[in-house]
Amino acid sequence: MVIGASDGFTPLNAFDGALLRAGIGDTNLVKMSSIVPPRCQQISPVPLPPGALVPTAYASITSEVSGEIIASGVAVALPKEPHYPGLIMEYSGRGTKAEIEDKVRRMALEGMKLRQREIKELKSIAIEHRVQMAGATLAAVVLWDREE
Amino acid sequence: MVIGASDGFTPLNAFDGALLRAGIGDTNLVKMSSIVPPRCQQISPVPLPPGALVPTAYASITSEVSGEIIASGVAVALPKEPHYPGLIMEYSGRGTKAEIEDKVRRMALEGMKLRQREIKELKSIAIEHRVQMAGATLAAVVLWDREE
Amino acid sequence: MVIGASDGFTPLNAFDGALLRAGIGDTNLVKMSSIVPPRCQQISPVPLPPGALVPTAYASITSEVSGEIIASGVAVALPKEPHYPGLIMEYSGRGTKAEIEDKVRRMALEGMKLRQREIKELKSIAIEHRVQMAGATLAAVVLWDREE
Numbered sequence: 001m002v003i004g005a006s007d008g009f010t011p012l013n014a015f016d017g018a019l020l021r022a023g024i025g026d027t028n029l030v031k032m033s034s035i036v037p038p039r040c041q042q043i044s045p046v047p048l049p050p051g052a053l054v055p056t057a058y059a060s061i062t063s064e065v066s067g068e069i070i071a072s073g074v075a076v077a078l079p080k081e082p083h084y085p086g087l088i089m090e091y092s093g094r095g096t097k098a099e100i101e102d103k104v105r106r107m108a109l110e111g112m113k114l115r116q117r118e119i120k121e122l123k124s125i126a127i128e129h130r131v132q133m134a135g136a137t138l139a140a141v142v143l144w145d146r147e148e
Numbered sequence: 149m150v151i152g153a154s155d156g157f158t159p160l161n162a163f164d165g166a167l168l169r170a171g172i173g174d175t176n177l178v179k180m181s182s183i184v185p186p187r188c189q190q191i192s193p194v195p196l197p198p199g200a201l202v203p204t205a206y207a208s209i210t211s212e213v214s215g216e217i218i219a220s221g222v223a224v225a226l227p228k229e230p231h232y233p234g235l236i237m238e239y240s241g242r243g244t245k246a247e248i249e250d251k252v253r254r255m256a257l258e259g260m261k262l263r264q265r266e267i268k269e270l271k272s273i274a275i276e277h278r279v280q281m282a283g284a285t286l287a288a289v290v291l292w293d294r295e296e
Numbered sequence: 297m298v299i300g301a302s303d304g305f306t307p308l309n310a311f312d313g314a315l316l317r318a319g320i321g322d323t324n325l326v327k328m329s330s331i332v333p334p335r336c337q338q339i340s341p342v343p344l345p346p347g348a349l350v351p352t353a354y355a356s357i358t359s360e361v362s363g364e365i366i367a368s369g370v371a372v373a374l375p376k377e378p379h380y381p382g383l384i385m386e387y388s389g390r391g392t393k394a395e396i397e398d399k400v401r402r403m404a405l406e407g408m409k410l411r412q413r414e415i416k417e418l419k420s421i422a423i424e425h426r427v428q429m430a431g432a433t434l435a436a437v438v439l440w441d442r443e444e
Contacts, residue, residue: 028330180324
């Protein structure tokens with residue numbers, strides 16, 4: 001689970017800066033929808049080879065409105081039964097870290113309720129940024145197979 | 149080929165509910181552009197392992213306008229020559245199932261015409277939903293290798 | 297590095313036509329963020345099997361405003377040290393080929409500056425299109441392993 005924020009020359013440069021600060025800036029993220037395969041373990045930092053194709057669930061927002069507060073967050077809900085998959089929710093918007101993180105946690109709880117799956121653990125991470133010229137925030141859950 | 153619709157706590161929760169109803173809610177969809185590799189066969193249901201990375205062509209729409217009708221559809225055009233690839237088109241919008249399905253079928257016909265490729269079969273599937281709080285519809289074509 | 301532009305029946309058909317003109321229209325693009333793995337070589341044309349899943353960094357824009365000029369470009373910055381990854385930037389917007397290509401080149405320079413990585417070579421490619429009914433432009437960098 002990683003977060004980053006940055007300002008930059010354009011929204012894409014700001015996004016690139018946010019990826020670098022999150023520690024995943026020299027990889028090729030492939031956006032995926034948001035399930036934790038059974039028996040995953042959390043590792044940090046993630047040892048990603050440069051240029052690797054990395055399946056990632058993420059939320060990101062960019063803004064060119066100077067002074068605006070933007071934020072991104074992800075939440076991971078892990079089930080009591082270890083052979084069931086967990087759920088990732090991601091959310092970005094105008095607002096503070098606390099607001100975005102609270103919302104994304106509730107989204108993950110709702111998603112597990114919909115699956116009627118009991119929760120062992122709910123983790124979350126979020127970041128906010130005050131835009132200068134072009135700003136970006138990012139929160140991501142990276143899946144990686146250590147064997148690769 | 150699968151479809152789903154749902155209301156939810158947020159647009160992403162509604163999308164998650166639509167994925168669950170489509171039978172692909174516990175996998176990691178990776179969005180792809182829209183070609184059917186030669187010699188694919190249609191299978192149903194698709195036996196996807198939980199958390200698997202699943203290449204999928206899909207259209208989805210979310211709406212928070214209560215009472216609005218939204219719909220998503222996909223069409224698959226298969227060529228007469230079995231060694232040529234087929235074409236997937238996906239479309240979402242405000243409107244009924246019939247309107248969206250009609251449009252996505254015409255999109256697939258146009259795409260095959262552009263390729264000057266004769267059509268053996270044109271399949272389609274679509275779904276509509278009347279939004280309550282936050283609604284989502286989804287129509288998808290999942291590619292899966294049975295060997296995996 | 298490829299480019300294409302097209303008009304079509306719908307924005308997605310125009311995008312499909314742009315992919316065909318770029319020579320990647322019968323493959324399944326998977327959008328990725330934008331790093332050149334170390335020791336990649338530029339090849340042209342890319343021998344892609346029909347229906348293959350192809351990791352691609354791309355910018356695309358569609359417009360239904362008749363007469364509007366739209367453009368897409370990509371830039372690739374390669375580092376002096378061959379064991380470091382390079383950087384891809386992509387950009388689309390209303391505007392001419394010259395404007396978009398100039399901007400995307402500056403975006404790539406900024407991204408390498410942020411990484412404090414000296415540049416050996418900066419390549420770029422861009423295309424513009426005047427919209428008739430529904431128009432699309434596309435500029436892409438395709439990653440492919442010749443062994444596959």
